[in-house]
Amino acid sequence: xxxxxxxxxxxxxxxxxxxVSFAIPRGVCFGLLGPNGAGKTTTVEMLEGIKxxxxxxIRYKGEPLGQRFRNEAGIMFQHTAxxxxxxxxxxLKMFQQFYSHTRPIKELVEVxxxxxxxxxxxxxxxxxxxxxLLLAIALINDPQVVFLDEPTTGLDPQSRRNLWHQVRxxxxxxxxxxxxxxxxxxxxxxxxxxxxMDHGVIIAQGNPKELLANHFDNSVITLPLSALPxxxxxxxxxxxxxxxxxxxxxxxxxxxxxxxxxxxxxxxKQLQVRSPTLEDLFLELTxxxxxx
Amino acid sequence: MSIRRFLAALQARNLEFxxxxxxxxxxxxxxxxxxxxxxxxxxxxxxELYKVGLYGQSEQDLAIHDFLQTxxxxxxxxxxxxxxxxxxxxxxxxxxxxxKNNRYWVNSSSPKGYLLEQLLAPYQLKRExxxxxxxxYVDWVIPGVLGMNIMFSALFGVGYVIVxxxxxxxxxxxxxxxxxxxxFLSAQITSRxxxxxxxxxxxxxxxxxxxxFRMVGSYxxxxxxxxxxxxxxxxxxxxxxxxxxxxxxxxxxLNLISxxxxxxxxxWFSLEGSHPLVQNLxxxxxxxxxxxxxxxxxxxxxxxxxxxxxxxxxxxxxLCFVSIGxxxxxxx
Numbered sequence: 001x002x003x004x005x006x007x008x009x010x011x012x013x014x015x016x017x018x019x020v021s022f023a024i025p026r027g028v029c030f031g032l033l034g035p036n037g038a039g040k041t042t043t044v045e046m047l048e049g050i051k052x053x054x055x056x057x058i059r060y061k062g063e064p065l066g067q068r069f070r071n072e073a074g075i076m077f078q079h080t081a082x083x084x085x086x087x088x089x090x091x092l093k094m095f096q097q098f099y100s101h102t103r104p105i106k107e108l109v110e111v112x113x114x115x116x117x118x119x120x121x122x123x124x125x126x127x128x129x130x131x132x133l134l135l136a137i138a139l140i141n142d143p144q145v146v147f148l149d150e151p152t153t154g155l156d157p158q159s160r161r162n163l164w165h166q167v168r169x170x171x172x173x174x175x176x177x178x179x180x181x182x183x184x185x186x187x188x189x190x191x192x193x194x195x196x197m198d199h200g201v202i203i204a205q206g207n208p209k210e211l212l213a214n215h216f217d218n219s220v221i222t223l224p225l226s227a228l229p230x231x232x233x234x235x236x237x238x239x240x241x242x243x244x245x246x247x248x249x250x251x252x253x254x255x256x257x258x259x260x261x262x263x264x265x266x267x268x269k270q271l272q273v274r275s276p277t278l279e280d281l282f283l284e285l286t287x288x289x290x291x292x
Numbered sequence: 293m294s295i296r297r298f299l300a301a302l303q304a305r306n307l308e309f310x311x312x313x314x315x316x317x318x319x320x321x322x323x324x325x326x327x328x329x330x331x332x333x334x335x336x337x338x339x340e341l342y343k344v345g346l347y348g349q350s351e352q353d354l355a356i357h358d359f360l361q362t363x364x365x366x367x368x369x370x371x372x373x374x375x376x377x378x379x380x381x382x383x384x385x386x387x388x389x390x391x392k393n394n395r396y397w398v399n400s401s402s403p404k405g406y407l408l409e410q411l412l413a414p415y416q417l418k419r420e421x422x423x424x425x426x427x428x429y430v431d432w433v434i435p436g437v438l439g440m441n442i443m444f445s446a447l448f449g450v451g452y453v454i455v456x457x458x459x460x461x462x463x464x465x466x467x468x469x470x471x472x473x474x475x476f477l478s479a480q481i482t483s484r485x486x487x488x489x490x491x492x493x494x495x496x497x498x499x500x501x502x503x504x505f506r507m508v509g510s511y512x513x514x515x516x517x518x519x520x521x522x523x524x525x526x527x528x529x530x531x532x533x534x535x536x537x538x539x540x541x542x543x544x545x546l547n548l549i550s551x552x553x554x555x556x557x558x559x560w561f562s563l564e565g566s567h568p569l570v571q572n573l574x575x576x577x578x579x580x581x582x583x584x585x586x587x588x589x590x591x592x593x594x595x596x597x598x599x600x601x602x603x604x605x606x607x608x609x610x611l612c613f614v615s616i617g618x619x620x621x622x623x624x
Contacts, residue, residue, distance in 0.1 A: 042554060050467060050468065050624070051467070051624075070468065073468070075551070077465060078462060079461050080465045081460035082462065082465070083457075084308055084312070085312055086304060093300075094300045094304045095298070097296050098297050098470055099469065100470075141469075214436060
């Protein structure tokens with residue numbers, strides 16, 4: 001559906017995106033992950049035709065981005081203001097007029113749950129309501145590809161779950177989705193394929209579950225640092241990653257490691273065992289945390 | 293160009309303007325207040341200065357040398373006798389001296405003219421009386437105030453608004469749709485022009501109710517002048533907004549453009565007798581041409597042929613600024 005070849009975007013002395021290539025197949029939910037400043041938004045804005053690449057090539061259905069792409073793409077930006085003093089229903093009608101092929105507004109109102117604030121001034125919407133409206137605008141032309149740039153940043157957990165639900169509905173309609181996020185959990189929940197970016201380059205690419213399986217054959221055991229003696233050493237099956245008052249023990253053999261901990265008379269009351277996450281993968285690949 | 297997309301963008305901008313009650317109220321009330329203020333301030337007809345036109349030169353200069361030294365009288369050298377006689381007729385100057393032929397013109401109904409005439413009595417010049425009714429300052433200033441209101445509305449309503457759209461992401465959102473820059477800009481220009489015409493008509497009618505002012509020309513011609521003037525200044529706003537991304541920078545630049553226009557375009561006072569440099573500078577400002585044309589139509593009843601130069605100049609300004617503005621326009 002979309003192919004990016006060796007994309008670069010350079011600003012005075014800064015390489016925001018530095019030689020990124022990938023292909024987004026039709027019908028998948030494609031995630032761009034990375035910490036703030038990794039180059040996700042710049043990359044996605046080049047894909048959206050908003051920013052012009054310094055070099056490299058983008059093709060939509062084999063053609064350079066043009067009027068066809070603008071007619072068939074739906075975009076939800078990270079920061080968007082709408083014209084002021086205009087009601088939700090009027091915004092929808094205006095955007096509907098911009099496209100030749102559109103979805104009925106009634107349907108969008110239902111899909112994005114806009115009914116309760118349909119006649120409200122757009123300035124008076126809550127964060128979650130505004131995101132739902134922006135999503136409805138992104139869907140108004142019944143797009144074949146939908147871009148969502150950090151759609152849940154700043155939303156409360158309930159609004160975030162709500163938006164995930166809507167993204168799943170869009171996926172069910174067999175549309176192609178391009179999603180940027182710095183929430184690993186979100187990417188894991190929604191994406192079929194991801195690229196992880198850091199400092200303008202791709203550091204990992206693939207299906208999220210396969211990526212974890214390929215990089216990790218272990219589980220994470222967490223204990224408070226205060227529960228461990230100062231001279232604590234790992235057993236043969238594990239490695240140690242202390243952070244934020246916690247000790248993360250990456251273990252290939254959970255049973256053996258827990259036996260070892262018990263044998264050391266370490267209190268196991270606050271012990272937690274979990275599978276590795278994309279967050280752990282990012283840490284493993286870059287040596288630093290995602291949200292720092 | 294898709295008419296459907298253009299109309300959608302136009303309607304959104306119109307709603308935005310009409311529903312912003314504070315700005316709309318300000319647009320309507322401010323000019324009326326200004327005119328009322330002037331009508332009140334000058335209702336006594338007490339201007340500080342006396343104005344005397346000096347036509348030609350002669351040895352008489354020496355003879356009336358003492359008169360030329362009179363304090364609080366502004367002596368202006370003039371070279372168009374007919375036009376200056378008209379000005380005496382309309383009380384725009386208090387007295388006109390033709391030094392070569394030892395004569396002077398004074399309006400029999402002008403109190404200031406009468407006083408100056410008394411001062412002139414010892415020099416025994418020939419009196420030429422005219423008797424036209426007075427053009428009050430408020431009659432003279434109305435076209436200027438209307439023009440000034442149009443200027444502010446055009447510059448800030450287009451320039452500032454587009455920069456705000458760019459900064460807060462409205463432009464980015466619109467760019468991601470099939471709406472073209474041409475359609476978007478046309479909608480902005482049309483919306484602002486419609487609003488300016490509507491507001492100006494209301495302000496004109498409202499002001500006329502409060503201060504019954506002089507309008508002897510054609511209303512259609514006046515409308516044409518106001519439309520062309522508004523377009524030329526909207527296009528200046530467009531030029532300012534083409535690339536700027538900060539509202540503060542736009543605000544500064546728009547003030548930098550609007551204040552000289554307000555002071556040098558003959559809105560408040562005639563530039564007659566001012567430094568030639570200032571007069572030439574004034575010709576580079578669209579507001580000058582609009583106010584000039586509106587003034588001669590309203591006060592003197594000038595026809596289309598009399599204001600062709602100004603209309604043509606305003607058209608050229610528009611063409612020039614719109615071309616550059618739309619060529620350099622950036623969504624981001």
